[in-house]
Amino acid sequence: MAVYFETSSCLSVATSADSPSVSRECNFAVTDYDLAGTLNCGQAFNWHWRSDGWEGVIHGRWVRLCQQNGTIRAETVAPESDWSWLADYLQAHVGLGDILVTFPAETRLTMAVEKCRGLRLLRQDPWECLASFILSSTKQIVQIRQIIALLRVRFGSPLAVPNGAPRQFAFPTAEQLAAATEAELRACKMGFRAPYLLAAARQVAIGECNLDRLATLSVDKARSELLKLPGVGEKIADCVLLFAYGFPTAFPIDVWIAKALRQFYFRGRKTPMKRLRQFATEHFGPNAGYAQQYLFHYIRMEGRKKL
DNA sequence: TACCAGGAGAGCG
DNA sequence: CGCTCTCATGGT
Numbered sequence: 001m002a003v004y005f006e007t008s009s010c011l012s013v014a015t016s017a018d019s020p021s022v023s024r025e026c027n028f029a030v031t032d033y034d035l036a037g038t039l040n041c042g043q044a045f046n047w048h049w050r051s052d053g054w055e056g057v058i059h060g061r062w063v064r065l066c067q068q069n070g071t072i073r074a075e076t077v078a079p080e081s082d083w084s085w086l087a088d089y090l091q092a093h094v095g096l097g098d099i100l101v102t103f104p105a106e107t108r109l110t111m112a113v114e115k116c117r118g119l120r121l122l123r124q125d126p127w128e129c130l131a132s133f134i135l136s137s138t139k140q141i142v143q144i145r146q147i148i149a150l151l152r153v154r155f156g157s158p159l160a161v162p163n164g165a166p167r168q169f170a171f172p173t174a175e176q177l178a179a180a181t182e183a184e185l186r187a188c189k190m191g192f193r194a195p196y197l198l199a200a201a202r203q204v205a206i207g208e209c210n211l212d213r214l215a216t217l218s219v220d221k222a223r224s225e226l227l228k229l230p231g232v233g234e235k236i237a238d239c240v241l242l243f244a245y246g247f248p249t250a251f252p253i254d255v256w257i258a259k260a261l262r263q264f265y266f267r268g269r270k271t272p273m274k275r276l277r278q279f280a281t282e283h284f285g286p287n288a289g290y291a292q293q294y295l296f297h298y299i300r301m302e303g304r305k306k307l
Numbered sequence: 308t309a310c311c312a313g314g315a316g317a318g319c320g
Numbered sequence: 321c322g323c324t325c326t327c328a329t330g331g332t
Contacts, residue, residue: 139330191327
């Protein structure tokens with residue numbers, strides 16, 4: 001039976017193992033957490049549903065996640081004594097209510113929140129997030145997933161997985177990708193994004209860009225550092241600021257969000273990007289990034305219903 | 308077939 | 321600054 005520690009990020013599962021705190025399983029108590037929606041709303045690209053859980057990789061470890069009621073159960077291959085890496089990734093400690101109360105009381109956003117109850121922002125590895133979104137430009141999410149799957153297999157380090165589970169690879173490090181050729185990257189179906197990814201990987205690998213240091217900077221400083229990287233513009237920089245560094249005001253505006261903003265707040269009129277950005281920062285408040293993700297997930301779900 | 312996809316960069320006036 | 325064009329590839 002599971003033993004729960006109240007408010008702790010990890011509720012360990014009692015086992016017959018040598019030490020009670022070391023286990024291959026861990027339960028997280030969560031409220032207002034939609035795991036499936038969170039893993040599938042276009043912020044992460046390497047989660048796969050397989051029979052009884054979501055399988056993926058976090059910081060070089062194979063993980064299976066599965067939600068039952070108010071609990072997210074996690075399994076790893078090797079026993080873990082410290083699960084803070086997973087709690088941090090899932091942002092399980094974040095009280096969603098504290099976020100939602102900062103949203104403007106307004107019809108469209110309220111509707112999105114109701115339809116996507118429990119949607120969360122993850123806290124991802126900066127390099128993986130950066131590289132993934134460099135590959136995302138004018139690609140559909142399914143395709144981004146395919147490209148990244150190829151990258152992992154061809155350049156990433158193989159990981160230990162449970163018996164019977166499909167093979168899995170770590171996301172390639174900047175060093176691993178920096179050692180690749182442009183032709184090898186293009187063979188992963190990334191097209192014109194190959195030289196961007198390669199150049200970015202080299203800058204990170206040689207320390208010309210220090211991703212760890214960005215976490216210590218202000219949003220604006222961190223953004224201008226990201227914008228120096230090849231293949232990184234406003235949109236991709238904001239994705240990394242939001243999904244990897246957790247800057248809550250970062251508000252990525254892609255084609256979907258742009259369409260939604262024009263439709264919801266500008267009567268469907270053509271509105272320049274600069275105007276949309278200004279509106280977003282003024283309107284959505286201190287957790288604009290969360291609002292953005294609710295709008296994004298909401299309009300994508302609505303779009304699919306029509307088909 | 309035609310159009311579009313979680314865009315960015317270069318060239319232009 | 322704002323506009324347009326191109327880049328590569330696959331889904332719908």
